[in-house]
Amino acid sequence: MEIGLNHYLALSAILFSIGLVGVMRRKNLLLLFLATEILLNSVNIAFAAISHYYGDLTGQMFAFFVIAIAASEVAVGLGLLIVWHKRHGNIDLDTMSTMRG
Amino acid sequence: MLDNILSILIFFPALAAVLGFAIQRDSIRSYGVAVATIEFALSLLLWFMFDANASGMQFMETLPLVPVFGINYILGVDGISVFIIILSTFFTLIGIASLGEIKKVKYMIITLLFLQMTMTGVFAALDAIVFYVFWELSLVPMLYIIGAWGGPLRIYASIKFFLYTFTGSLVMLVGMLFMAYFYYQASGIWTFAILDWYRLVLPENLQLWLFAAFFVGFAIKVPMFPFHTWLPYAHGQAPTIGSVMLAAILLKMGTYAFVRFSLPLFPDASVFYMMPIAVLAIIMIIYTGMVAYAQKDIKQVVAYSSVSHMGVIILGTFALNVEGISGSIFLMLGHGVVAGALFFLVGVIYDRRHTKMMSEFGGLATVMPRYATVFGIMMMASVGLPLTINFVGEFLSFLGFYKQSHILTLLAGTGIIVGAIYMLAAYKKAFFGEVTNEANKNLPDLNKKELFALIPLVIISIWLGVYPKPVLEPINNSVEAIVQLMHDKAITPEAKSRIPNLINDKNSQEGAH
C-alpha cells in the first residue's frame, strides 16, 4: 500500500483531534501547551503533504513559519508558566479563576 | 444677526450654560434669570418678525453638516413651531425665576439652560437628523433633573424615562434612514431635509411601514397608550420644575412630530391608521382619565390628566383636516400652559407640606385662598371651560375629528365628562371641606415668587381662550399648507376623500357665491 496524500491528511486530522481533546481535557498548564503544539504540528504535516502533492513550496513555507511561531509561543508560554508557578506554586488551571461573571 | 435668530435661540442658552459653570453659587439665580429673559425676549422678537400670513418656513438657515450623506443643519419655523418655541422659552424663564430652595441650584439652572437648547432645536430643526439629535439630547438634561432632584424612586423613574423613549427613538431613527434611502432611490440624492422629503410620494405599503416606525418613536414620547407608563413615574418622582418642563414642552415633541413628519410624509398611511390611532387616543382619553380619578397623589392626577389630554391632541391631529390639526396644535400650547401651571401648583403645596397625598390635605381653600383660586382657574382651564385656552383646542380637535367619525368623537367626547370628574374630585378632596389636618392650619399662601410664575400663566390661559386669533391664525395658515400637501400627495382614493382639498373647496365656494 502506498502512502498517499489522504493518509497524511487523515493523520493530520487525527492528531488535530487529539490536540483538541487535550486542549479541552488538560488541567495542567504545561500539558495544555503540549496539546497546542500537537495542534500546530498536525497542521504542519498536512501542509507539507499538500505542498508535496501540488509540487509547490508555499505549503512548506507556511509550515516553517508555523514552526517558528510555535517556538516563540513556547517561549512566551513557558515564561508565563514560570511566573505563575513562582507566585502560586502550581500550574493548575482551576486555580486560575479569580475573574468571572 | 437676525438672519440667524434661530441658531442664536438654540445655542445662546447652551453657551450661557457653559459659562454658567464659572458663576458663583450666590449669583447663579440672577444669571439664570438674566439669560432666560434674554432668550425669551429673543423668542418674542422672533414672533414679532414672524410673518403671520405666510404659510411656509421662515428664518431658514442652512449649513452643510455631513453633505456626503445629505445631513445638513437646516432650521426654520412656521406657524406650527414658532409658538411652541416661545412657550418653551417662556417656561424656562418662569421655571428658573420661580425655582424654590433646592440643593445644587447651580447645576439645576445650567441643566435647564441646556434643556432649553434642545427644546428649541427640536422645534426649529428641518433636517431629520438634526431633529433627531436634539430630540435625543433633550433626554439627557431631563434624565439628570429627575435623577438628581427627584423623589425616592428617582433613579428607577429616570432610567425608565430615558430607556423607554430612547428605545422608541431608535426605531424611529431606522425609519428615518429608510425614508432617506427611498428618497435616494427615487432621486439619486441623499438628503434628510424634511422639506425635500415632503415632495416624495411613496407607495402605500412603504408608507405603512415607515409610519409604524416613526409612530413607535412618537407614541412613546407623547406618550400614547399603552406606552404611557413611564410618565406617571417620571412625573411622580421629578421635582416640580422637571414635571413642568416635561408636561409643558417635552411631551409636545411627540405630537409636534406627528404633524411635522407623519402626516405630510405618509398621507395614505395616516388615513389607513387613522381609526386605530383614534381608538388608542380614545383609550387614552377615557381610560387614563379614569385612572387619574383613582389616584391618591395629586401630582399623579395631573400626570394622568396629561396623558388624557394628549389623547385629545392626537385625535385632533388625526382628524386630517384644518380644523382638527389647528386645534390640536393650539391644544399643545394650551395643555402646555395649563399642565405646566398645574404642576407648578402641585409643587407649591409640596414645598410646604412635603407630601402630595390628597388625604393629607382638605380645606386648603380656607387656609390658602389665593392658591385655591389660581388652582381653581387652572383646573377649569384643564377641564376645558370655554374662554380658557384649552377649550379652543379641544373644541377644534373634536370638531375636526367629527368629520371623520361620529361615533368615535362621541366616545372621545366623554373625555370632557371624565376630565371633569377626576379634576373636580381632586379639587374637592384637597381644597374643600374643613381643615382637619393640624399641619395645614398655618400654611402660608402663595408668595411673590410663585405668583410671578403663576399669574402670567393665568393671564395667558384666559387671554388665549378669549382671543386666540394672534396664535391661531398663523397656525391655521401653516396647517392649510400641510393639509393641501397631504391631499395632493395622497394616492389612495380613500385618502383623497378623507383629506380635504382646500383649493378646490375654495374655488367651488367662490363659484357658488
Add this chain to the structure above:
Amino acid sequence: MELYLYIALFAPLVSSLFSALFTATPKKMFTGVVASGLIISALVSSIVLLVHILNGGGVVHVELMTWMETGDLYIPFGFVVDEVSVTMMMVVTLVSSVVHVYSVGYMDHDKGFNRFFSYLSAFVFSMMVLVMSDNFAGLFIGWEGVGLCSWLLIGFWYHKESATWAANEAFIMNRIADLGMLIGLFLIYWHTGTLQYTEAFAAMPSLNTEIVTWIGIFLFIGAMGKSAQFPLHTWLADAMEGPTPVSALIHAATMVTAGVYLVVRSSPLFDLIPHVGLFIASLGAFVALFAASMALVNRDMKRIIAYSTLSQLGYMFVAAGLGAYWVALFHLMAHAFFKALLFLGAGNVMHAMHDELDPFKMGGLKKPMKWTFIMMTLASVALAGIYPFAGFFSKDLILEVAFVEHHFILYTVLLFTAGLTAFYSFRLVALIFHGEERYKLFGVHPHEAYKFMLIGMSPLLLLAIIAGSFKMTYFEMVTALLPATEYHIHSHLTFWIMTIGTQLFVGLSILYAYKKYANSSITVPNGTSKMENSFVYKMLFNQYYIPYLYQEYFVKPYRELSTVFWEQVDMKIVDASVDGIAGIVYGTGEKTRAMQSGNLSTMLKWMVAGTVGLLSLAVVFGLAARYSGEIKTILSGLGV
C-alpha cells in the same frame, strides 16, 4: 342701542371683577352695593332695549371680534338683541337685580360676602352671554359659564361636604349633557358650514331629515342637562345646598330655563322635526308629573320648591315640544318671577329659622313674618295658576296647547299635575305659616327679614300678580321671530268648562292641603305613622330610589372600575409588561453570565464547542448543497 347692549352685557362682568378684587378681604358693604348697582344698570339697559324692540326699532346685532377662525370655521363674538333674547334679558336682569339686592341682606353675616357677589355677577354675565349670543358657540360659552358659576355657588360653603358634593354632581351631570350639545354643534357645523343662528337655520330645511333629527336630539340632550330633565334631574334638588338667593336666581329663574331657551331659540330647527318635538313634550309631561310627585312628601322646604321648578320646566318643554314656543317662553318668564319670589321667601324663613329646612319644625310663622307670609302665599297662588295671577295665564295656556293639538294624554297628565302643584305648594305654605308654633320646641326666635330685602322682593311680587296682563303685548312682540300660532279652543263651551274645571280642581287641591296641614295636630313626623311606612310614600320620599341607583350603578362602579384600571390594568398589565421585557433581558444576562465561569478549561471548551457547532452546520449545509441545488433558494427564502 349698541351702547345699551354693551352695558347690559358687560356691567355684570365689571361687577364680578370688581367684587373679585376684594375676595380675600373681609366683608365690604360697598361691594354688594356696587354690584347691585351695576346689575341694575344692566336691567335699565335691558329695559331700554326692550322698549326699542317694542317700538319696532329692529334687531340690534353687533360683532365684537373674532373668536375662532380656522379652516372654514368662523366664530365671532357676536351678540344679538331680538325679540326672544330681549325677553330673556329682561327676565335675567330683573331677577338678578332683585337677588343682588336681596343678597346684600341675606349674606350679611357671611365671611364670603364679597366673593359671593363676584360669583353671582359672573353668573349674570354668563347668562347674558348665553341669551345674547348670535351663534351656537357663543351660547355654549354662556352655557358652560353658567355651569361653572353654578358649581361655584352651590359649593359656596365649601367647608360643607354635602355642598361640595352637590356642586360637583351638578357640574358633572351638566357636562354629560354638554357633550350632547357639543355633538349637536359639530353636526350643525359639518352640515351647514356655520354656527351662526341665522345662516344655520336658513340651511336646515335643505338638509336631509335624518341629520336634522340627530341635530335636534343632541341639542335637546344638552337642554336636558341644564334644565334637569329626567334622567339628568337629580342634581337640581341637591343643588339646594347653595345659598338660597342662588337657588332663586340660578336654580329657579334663569339657568335651568336655558334648556327651554335653547329649544325656543332653535325653533326653526325643531319645526322641521315634529316627532322629536313630540318626544320632548312627552318627556316634559312625564317630568312635570314625576317631579310633582316627589314634591308631595318631601320634608325639605327648598327641595320642595326645587321639585316644583322641575315640574314647571316640564310644562315649558311640553309647550316647546308641541311647537308653541312663545307659550313656553311666556311660562318661562312668569315662572321666573313667582318662583324666584318663592325662593326668596323661603330664604327669609330659613334666615328666621337659623337654616332650618324642615317645614314640620316650623308652623305658625305668619305672625312673626307677615310680609314673607303674604309674598309666599301669593307666589304659591301664582304657581298654582289661580286667576288672575301670572301662573294662570301661562300655565293654563300650556294645557290649552296640549288640548288643541289633540294630545289628550299630555293634557290629562298636565291637568293632574296642576292639582298636585297646588297641593304641595299649599302644603308647604300651611306647614310653614299656619298651625301650631312648633318651632318653639326648638328654641328658635324667628324675626322678619330686613326691610330693604322685602322691598327688593316687591317687584317680583308685583310681576307675579300682573305678568299675565302683558300676554298680548308679549305675543305680538315675540311672534316676530317665533311661529305665531294662537291656541284657541273653538267651542266656547269647552273653553269655559275647561277653565272653570281646572280652577275648581286646583282650588280643591289647595283646600285639601290646608285642611290636612294647617291644623294644630301636625307634629314632627318620626317615621312611625302608617303613611310614612307605605310603599308609595317611601318611594316618593327616596325620589324613586334614583339617586340610590345612580350611586350604586354609576358612581360606585365608576370608582371601582377606575381603581381596577389603575391597580390591575395599568400597573399590573401595561406597566408590568414593560418592566417584564426589561426584566427578561436583565434576567437572561443574569442567568447566562454563568457561562463566564472564569475557568480557562471552560473557556477553551466554549471555543472548541463553537467551532464544532459551526462545523456540524457546515457539514449539514455541505451535504444538503451536494444533494440539492435548491438549498440556496431555501435559505434565502428565510429572508436572510
Add this chain to the structure above:
Amino acid sequence: MLESVNVSLESLNLITLLPMLIPVVGALLILITDLFKSGQDKSLYVMLSVIFLVVDFGALLESADIFAKNGTVLGVFNVMLIDGLAILSQFIIVGASIVFIPLSLTSKRFHEFSYPEFFALFLFMIAGFQFMVATDNLILIFVGLETASLALYTLIAMHNRDKSFEAAVKYFTMGALSAAFFSLGSMVFYALTGSVEINQIATVLAGNGYADIAYVLIAVTFMLGSLGFKLSLVPFHTWAPDVYEGSSASMAGYMSIVPKIAGFIVAMRIFEFLIHSGVVWLEVILYLFVVVTMTAANMWALVQTDVKRMLAYSSISHAGFVMAAILIGTTQSNSALFLYWVLFAFTNLGSFAMLWISRQKNIPWYQTSDHSYNKFAGMIKTSPVAAIIMGLFMLSLAGVPPFALFWGKLYMISSAVNAGYTLLALIMALNSAIAGYYYLKLIVYMFMKEPVQGAEEQVFTNNSSLPLRSIIGFAAVGTVFAFILVNPLVEFITSFVYNSGY
C-alpha cells in the same frame, strides 16, 4: 539546482514595507538605547515611541498619497498589498497607538513602564498589526497576527499583578488554540486551491464554481473560529472580559481598538468574497454571530458590577455591531466600519483613560474591584469636570447624538437599511437601547448617588497627570465635536474603500 533568483529592486517596491519597518527600527533603537544607558526615565521611551509612530504615520500619509494616485500597490514578491483598507486600518492602528502610548505617563509609578522592553514590544506589536492588514497572503497574516499577539500577551503580563498573569495565560492559551485554527483553515484553503493568497483562492474557487463547498465551509469554519477569537465574537469571546479586567486600563482600552481593527480587515478580506459569491451559509452564520454577539454581550454587560468589565462586554457588543458591516458587505457598510471604528477609538480612548486616571494602588473597602460602580458614586460632587467628561463618553457609547459614536451607528444602520437588512437594522437599533442601560448606570452612579462615606477626595483623579489630562481632553473634544469630523472622514474613507474594490 535552484535557479538563481533575479529580482530588480524596482519590482520589489520596498516602499510598501516602509511603514512596518519604522516601528521595528524604533523598537530596536529603544533596546539599543537601553544597552548603552539603562534605567532611564520612561518618558524618554514614550517620546521615542511617539516620534517613531508619528514618522510611521507620515509614511502612511505617503502611501495614502500613492494609493490615491495609482490605486492598489503590490510589493515584495506580491506579498505586500497596499490598498485602501490597509492604509485606513494602519491609520487607525498607528493613530490610536500614538494617543495610547502616552497614557504610560501616569503620576503613579507602574512596574511595566520602567522596562524599555515594554515600549519595544509595543512597537513590535504595532508592526505586527500593520503586516497583518497590509497583505492578502495568509502566511504573512499569520505571522503578523502572532507577532502582535505574542507581544500583547507579554505586555499584559508585565502589569505584574496576579490578575494580569491570569489574564495573560488565558489570553495566551486561547490565542494558541486560535492560531491552530487559523493555520488549519489556511491549510484547507491551500489544499483546495493550491494557494495561500486570498484573491488567488477566490479566483480558483470561483473558477470551479465552489465544487467542494463542504471543504470550503470547513476552512471558513476554522477561520471564523480564529478570527472570532480575535474579534471576540460570542462564543469565542470568553477571554475578553477577563483580559480587560486583568490588564491595566490603558492596555484594555488599546486592546478594544487596535487588535480588533486588524482582525476586521482580515475578516473582510477573507469573508467578503465568499459572501459575494453567494455562500448563503456564511451569511446565515455571520448573521447569527452579529445578532448573538451584540445581544448576549449586552445582556452580560447589564449585570456587571465593575465598570471596566462592563466596558469589556460593551466592546464585545460593539464588535458584534461592526461585524454587521462585513455581513452586509457593501461599500457603504465597509466605510461605516472604518468610520465607526475611528469614532469608537475616540470614545473608548477617553473612557478607558478616565478609568486609568482613577486607578488606585489599593482597593478600599467599599469597592469589590478596581473600578466597581460605587467607586464612582457621587463623582459630580467631588470632581464635577471629570464626571461630566466621563458622562459624555458614556453617552457617546450609548449612541446619544450628537456625540461621536452616534454618527458611526447612524451610518452603520443606514448601510444595513440600504442593503435591505431591515430586521438587522432594527436589531442593531434595539441593542443600542439595551446598551443604554448599563452606560446610564454609570451616569446614575456619578450624577445621582451620594458619595460613599469615607471615600477619599481625589479618588477619581488619583493617577492623573498633564499628558493624561490632555489625552482625555483630546478625546472629549473629539467625541463632542465629532459631527465636524464626520463629513471629511466619510468622504475620505469611502473613496479609499471604494477604490480598493470593497
